[in-house]
Amino acid sequence: MSAIGTEQNSQSGPADLAQLSAALGHRFRQPELLVDAVTHPSVSGMERVGKRPGRAAIPGLAYERLEFLGDRVLGLVIANWLLERFPNEREGALARRLASLVRWETLSQVAATLDLGRYLRLSTGEAGSGGRTNGTILADCCEAVIGALYLDGGLPAAESFIRSRWADQIDRAASPPQDVKTALQEWAQGRGKPLPVYETMGQTGPDHSPQFEVRVHLQGFEPAVAQGNSKRAAEKAAASEMLRRVGAPIDE
Numbered sequence: 001m002s003a004i005g006t007e008q009n010s011q012s013g014p015a016d017l018a019q020l021s022a023a024l025g026h027r028f029r030q031p032e033l034l035v036d037a038v039t040h041p042s043v044s045g046m047e048r049v050g051k052r053p054g055r056a057a058i059p060g061l062a063y064e065r066l067e068f069l070g071d072r073v074l075g076l077v078i079a080n081w082l083l084e085r086f087p088n089e090r091e092g093a094l095a096r097r098l099a100s101l102v103r104w105e106t107l108s109q110v111a112a113t114l115d116l117g118r119y120l121r122l123s124t125g126e127a128g129s130g131g132r133t134n135g136t137i138l139a140d141c142c143e144a145v146i147g148a149l150y151l152d153g154g155l156p157a158a159e160s161f162i163r164s165r166w167a168d169q170i171d172r173a174a175s176p177p178q179d180v181k182t183a184l185q186e187w188a189q190g191r192g193k194p195l196p197v198y199e200t201m202g203q204t205g206p207d208h209s210p211q212f213e214v215r216v217h218l219q220g221f222e223p224a225v226a227q228g229n230s231k232r233a234a235e236k237a238a239a240s241e242m243l244r245r246v247g248a249p250i251d252e
Contacts, residue, residue, distance in 0.1 A: 020119045026149055026157050033152050036062035037144040041208035042123035067140050070147030074102055077162045093176040100177045101169055107139035110165045116141055136229040180239040187248045193219045198235045214238045221245060
C-alpha cells in the first residue's frame with residue numbers, strides 16, 4: 001500500500017491522503033512529496049515517510065521548500081494565464097490582478113475548497129489552537145501542495161490544478177483590483193499631503209508563523225495600526241484601516 005494510502009498521525013488525525021490526491025486530480029508517483037506538503041513545521045521529531053538521499057532531514061524543512069517552490073510556480077502560471085485572459089491590459093493592471101490572485105487570502109479560499117485542513121499533519125499544540133482553520137497555514141500548505149504537484153508531475157500537473165481551482169477567481173472582477181497601499185498613496189497625493197509612512201512596530205510568534213505589527217502615519221490623522229503574517233500583509237491591513245478612517249473607497 002502506498003504512503004499516501006496509509007498515512008496517519010495519532011497527534012493530529014489527518015484524513016487519508018489518497019482522498020486529497022484524488023481531489024487534486026493527480027496520482028503521485030512520489031507520494032512522499034504530498035506527505036511533506038501537508039506536514040507543518042510545528043511537527044517535531046515525528047517519523048517522516050519515504051526517506052531517500054537528498055531529502056530534508058529537518059522536520060518542516062521539506063514543507064517550507066515546497067511552499068517556496070509552489071509560490072513561484074503559482075505566480076508563473078497565473079501571470080501567463082492573465083496574459084491570455086486579458087490581452088489588452090497594461091502591465092500595471094496585470095500586476096494588480098496577479099497580486100490579488102496569489103495573496104494568502106485567495107490561497108486560503110482555494111484551500112477551503114479542498115478541505116485542506118483535514119489533511120494537515122500538525123503538532124498537538126497547533127492542532128489544538130485551531131491550526132486546521134488558520135488561513136495563513138492553509139495558504140502556506142496550498143503553496144506546498146502546488147510545489148509537490150510540480151515536482152511530481154511537472155508544470156502540466158501544477159497548471160491543471162491551478163487553472164481548475166482559480167477559474168472562478170480570475171473571472172470574478174471585470175476591472176483589476178487596486179492595491180490598498182497605492183489607493184492610500186493616491187488619496188494623499190490628491191489632497192496635497194505627504195506620502196504615507198509605514199513603521200514596523202514589532203514581530204511576535206514562532207518563526208514558522210510570525211505576526212508583524214505595522215503603523216501607518218498620514219498627515220492630519222491618528223496613525224492606524226494592523227497586524228499580518230508578513231510585513232507587506234501588515235502594511236496592507238494598516239492601509240485598509242486608514243482608508244476606512246478617512247472615508248475613502250476600498251477596491252481590493
